[in-house]
Amino acid sequence: MATWSAPGKVFLFGEHAVLYEKPGIALAIRPRVYVTVRKTSHPHHAKSPYIDQCFREFGVKGSVYINSQLPSSSGLGSSAAVTVATLAAINDEFDMGRSKEQIAELAWKIEKKVQKGRASATDTTVSTYGGMFLIKEGTRKRLAPQNYHLVIGNSQISHSTSRMVEKVAELRSKHPAIINPVLDSIEAIVMDAMKHLDEPAYLGKLMDMNNCLLEMLGVGHPQLSRLVLAARSTGAFGAKITGAGGGGCMVALAPKNIRARIAGAIEVFDGRAIITCIDTEGLRKERDA
Numbered sequence: 001m002a003t004w005s006a007p008g009k010v011f012l013f014g015e016h017a018v019l020y021e022k023p024g025i026a027l028a029i030r031p032r033v034y035v036t037v038r039k040t041s042h043p044h045h046a047k048s049p050y051i052d053q054c055f056r057e058f059g060v061k062g063s064v065y066i067n068s069q070l071p072s073s074s075g076l077g078s079s080a081a082v083t084v085a086t087l088a089a090i091n092d093e094f095d096m097g098r099s100k101e102q103i104a105e106l107a108w109k110i111e112k113k114v115q116k117g118r119a120s121a122t123d124t125t126v127s128t129y130g131g132m133f134l135i136k137e138g139t140r141k142r143l144a145p146q147n148y149h150l151v152i153g154n155s156q157i158s159h160s161t162s163r164m165v166e167k168v169a170e171l172r173s174k175h176p177a178i179i180n181p182v183l184d185s186i187e188a189i190v191m192d193a194m195k196h197l198d199e200p201a202y203l204g205k206l207m208d209m210n211n212c213l214l215e216m217l218g219v220g221h222p223q224l225s226r227l228v229l230a231a232r233s234t235g236a237f238g239a240k241i242t243g244a245g246g247g248g249c250m251v252a253l254a255p256k257n258i259r260a261r262i263a264g265a266i267e268v269f270d271g272r273a274i275i276t277c278i279d280t281e282g283l284r285k286e287r288d289a
Helices: 049-058 078-093 100-115 122-129 161-174 176-193 200-216 222-233 256-268
Strands: 002-013 024-038 063-068 132-136 139-143 149-154 238-242 249-253 272-277 284-286
Touching (some): 002 249, 024 078, 063 078, 100 122, 100 161
Antiparallel strands (some): 132 139, 238 249
16 A cells, blocks of 8 residues: 655646746645555546546556545646646555656646646646746746745636636637737746745735736636635735636735735635645655554
8 A cells, every 4th residue: 555645736827828838837735635546456446537547557456545635626736636646656556666757747648638638737747846836838947935825715616627728729719919918928927926036025916917817818707806806905915816717716925924814804705715835845655554
């Protein structure tokens, strides 16, 4: 029996734009997915296409148990965390000898296959290595981790990542002269943010701008807007949609002393709040019970 865990993620900047060769900044967060894999004569897989594909890629059979602190279909990288942790647990239990780098690459391959579309390597990279990354044109640059205080608001409205990706692609196809400049503006925000990573108040203003641009891409949702405005009005430096949009989660960058107040405001508006910070560990082997 082998148990491994991997963290979720949030985008500070650049979701959707990363699929069009623009940069993005994403970081791992403390909530994790825990996966236990055991060799058995009667294999039983969880009802997940990601997990099924993990076993298929390795060509083995076994039982699997999932314990997730991440809500699914919420924009927090739960599918990537499940995929990365499952691959690592299979690799360990069956002594496959794959490196962390190979697991990250295989996890991305699986995400692309299951989502039947353009899955960015961001989620699987961040989940595997932890910390904070600049993602650009298939490359990844690890950034110095910052002591950010984050409040995540889950709208509790499920969404389809692949459908939201398709929606943006359709909008860009119909209105390239409008949407391409929006993607360029997101890139400009990311590059400006890179110069001010140690200034949360400055980054908060950029997050607000990025949120407006995501709304222009058509991935907003009224409930997400309520949570974003609740966080800002309670004193967050800034707040924005994180992930595919159309539901799922928003994230606020907050002063440490008012995180609980911001979380309370989010819950007043029927969101589910998570107070968290950056996870620098990434993929981790857990002790067997």
